Amino acid sequence: MVKILTSIFLIISITAIAQEQKTENFIFRHSQFKYNERGILISPINPGINSTIKTYVEVNYNNVVESVRNVVWLSYETSTNPISKSHIEKYSVRVQIKNKNQNQEFRYLEVEHDMYENTFSSKYVFNKQKRNFILQEKEIERRSFLSDFEKLGIKNAPEKTSIENIINDYKQLVDGENKNQVPGFSIMDSENYEIYDQIVDYVTKNFNNVSFVMNIAWDSYNTYLSNYDIYHYHTYIVRVKLKDSDIYQFIEVFYNPFNNQAISDFVWNQENGFFERDFN
Numbered sequence: 001m002v003k004i005l006t007s008i009f010l011i012i013s014i015t016a017i018a019q020e021q022k023t024e025n026f027i028f029r030h031s032q033f034k035y036n037e038r039g040i041l042i043s044p045i046n047p048g049i050n051s052t053i054k055t056y057v058e059v060n061y062n063n064v065v066e067s068v069r070n071v072v073w074l075s076y077e078t079s080t081n082p083i084s085k086s087h088i089e090k091y092s093v094r095v096q097i098k099n100k101n102q103n104q105e106f107r108y109l110e111v112e113h114d115m116y117e118n119t120f121s122s123k124y125v126f127n128k129q130k131r132n133f134i135l136q137e138k139e140i141e142r143r144s145f146l147s148d149f150e151k152l153g154i155k156n157a158p159e160k161t162s163i164e165n166i167i168n169d170y171k172q173l174v175d176g177e178n179k180n181q182v183p184g185f186s187i188m189d190s191e192n193y194e195i196y197d198q199i200v201d202y203v204t205k206n207f208n209n210v211s212f213v214m215n216i217a218w219d220s221y222n223t224y225l226s227n228y229d230i231y232h233y234h235t236y237i238v239r240v241k242l243k244d245s246d247i248y249q250f251i252e253v254f255y256n257p258f259n260n261q262a263i264s265d266f267v268w269n270q271e272n273g274f275f276e277r278d279f280n
Contacts, residue, residue: 097126
């Protein structure tokens with residue numbers, strides 16, 4: 001009953017920050033982030049977010065947490081494609097955990113705010129042996145199948161993009177949507193011919209069994225913004241024809257708008273006869 005009432009409270013408390021699923025929201029949200037004269041990112045302040053997160057933690061970790069001490073903003077991530085959109089903010093919550101003596105133990109718990117679903121969640125559980133929060137096993141497994149963007153040169157790159165570049169990309173998406181284009185970010189427009197050429201050049205040079213590129217479809221656009229990193233990338237699905245074969249295959253390619261480079265972590269699986277992500 002307590003959890004039901006709390007869920008109702010959470011829904012009501014965040015109604016003021018609810019947003020419709022429109023791409024314009026991404027432009028507005030990114031424009032709220034500013035850098036001060038020392039180059040430190042200043043994130044927009046939501047007066048009610050701390051109390052809402054505090055309530056979430058106290059209800060869902062009531063057997064572990066003694067009290068919530070403070071909430072620190074970590075990052076803002078967005079993703080959009082012709083079918084779905086999402087944006088999530090992550091916070092680090094400093095909590096005092098319960099113990100049987102007077103010693104004060106503090107730990108950090110990561111909490112996510114889904115700004116479209118208006119829900120709060122955490123992928124961490126408390127481990128009694130380690131007396132700390134650890135990732136859920138299903139989340140560890142999920143992450144093991146994701147691309148390594150640091151290895152691909154997108155994440156933690158020495159030279160980084162800017163908030164203005166991200167906003168400009170989203171403006172192109174909005175412009176495409178207003179013209180009822182699907183996808184919203186078309187590489188067939190004259191201003192994006194360079195992207196098409198970069199992807200074709202990359203695929204033909206790096207996949208020896210590809211005869212030629214049939215077509216390229218825009219899949220999604222993703223951004224990441226934090227105090228220590230900022231990056232964005234497009235994902236494209238490339239349909240190719242294999243050499244000495246009538247079979248068509250698909251390769252997932254990432255395009256970095258900041259350095260105008262295409263890259264992929266797909267490799268040819270000779271045994272199965274198709275391209276797949278290289279998890280090695």
